[in-house]
Amino acid sequence: MSEAGKIDALFVGAHRDDVEITCGGTLRKLVEFGYKVAILDLTRGEMGSRGSAELREQEADCAAGVLGAYKRINLGLPDAFIENTAENRLKAVKIIRELQPYLLVLPYPEQRHPDHRKTPELIYDACHLAGLKKVDNDGLEPHRPGKILYSTSFLDIKPSIVIDITEQIEKKLEAVACYQSQFKPDPNEVVVYPPAFDIFEFIKNDALKYGYKIRTKYAEPFVIKEAVKVDDPMKLDVPSI
Numbered sequence: 083m084s085e086a087g088k089i090d091a092l093f094v095g096a097h098r099d100d101v102e103i104t105c106g107g108t109l110r111k112l113v114e115f116g117y118k119v120a121i122l123d124l125t126r127g128e129m130g131s132r133g134s135a136e137l138r139e140q141e142a143d144c145a146a147g148v149l150g151a152y153k154r155i156n157l158g159l160p161d162a163f164i165e166n167t168a169e170n171r172l173k174a175v176k177i178i179r180e181l182q183p184y185l186l187v188l189p190y191p192e193q194r195h196p197d198h199r200k201t202p203e204l205i206y207d208a209c210h211l212a213g214l215k216k217v218d219n220d221g222l223e224p225h226r227p228g229k230i231l232y233s234t235s236f237l238d239i240k241p242s243i244v245i246d247i248t249e250q251i252e253k254k255l256e257a258v259a260c261y262q263s264q265f266k267p268d269p270n271e272v273v274v275y276p277p278a279f280d281i282f283e284f285i286k287n288d289a290l291k292y293g294y295k296i297r298t299k300y301a302e303p304f305v306i307k308e309a310v311k312v313d314d315p316m317k318l319d320v321p322s323i
C-alpha cells in the first residue's frame with residue numbers, strides 16, 4: 083500500500099471517458115482491493131462533438147466518485163492535438179513524481195485516434211524522464227512506475243492478461259452513465275461510437291468476449307510488453323482442453 087499522498091495505481095486516458103470505457107472495471111477492482119487509484123486525463127474534451135469541457139468535467143468527477151478513485155487530474159493538453167513535446171513530458175513528469183504510482187495503465191499504442199496513440203508514447207517517455215535525478219521539476223523526488231499495463235479493450239489485439247471484472251461491471255456501467263452528454267440517446271446529436279448505438283451494450287459485449295476466454299462472465303484485456311513471471315505453474319487457471 084502507498085504512503086500518505088502517494089498512490090498505488092495511475093490510470094491514464096487521452097479523453098475524459100476513456101479510462102471508464104476501456105478499463106474502469108479493473109480500476110474499480112483495485113479500489114475494492116484497498117489500493118489507492120488515481121485517474122489522469124490528458125485533455126478536457128473541448129473538441130468533442132457533444133457536450134462542453136465544463137460539462138464533461140462534472141461528468142468526469144461523477145464517474146471518478148462512482149469508481150472510488152482517490153483523485154482525478156487533468157493535464158489540460160489540447161484535445162485532438164496531443165503531442166509528445168518536451169513541455170508536455172515535463173508536465174507529466176511532475177504528476178508521476180507527485181503521485182509515485184507503482185502500476186501505470188495506458189491505452190495500447192496502436193489505435194485509430196491520434197490522441198490515443200500519442201498518450202502512451204508521451205507518458206512512457208515522461209516515466210523515463212521522471213526517474214532521472216538531473217531532470218528537475220519543482221524539487222520532487224525521481225520516480226518510475228514499476229509496471230505498465232496497456233489496455234486493449236475494443237482492439238483486435240491478443241491480450242497478455244485478462245482481468246475478471248464480473249463483480250465490477252455494474253459500477254463500470256454506472257461510471258460511464260455519468261457521461262450523459264456523450265451517451266444519452268438524442269436523435270439530434272451524432273453518435274459518438276457509430277457502431278455502438280448503445281454504448282452499454284458495446285461495453286458488455288466486449289467484456290463478455292474476454293470473460294469467455296477466462297471462463298468467467300465479464301473481463302478486461304491488457305497487454306504487458308515484458309514476459310509475465312509465474313512462480314508456480316500448478317496454480318495457473320483457465321483449462322487448456
Ligand SMILES: [Zn+2]
Nearest residue numbers: 096097100198
Ligand atoms: Zn478517447
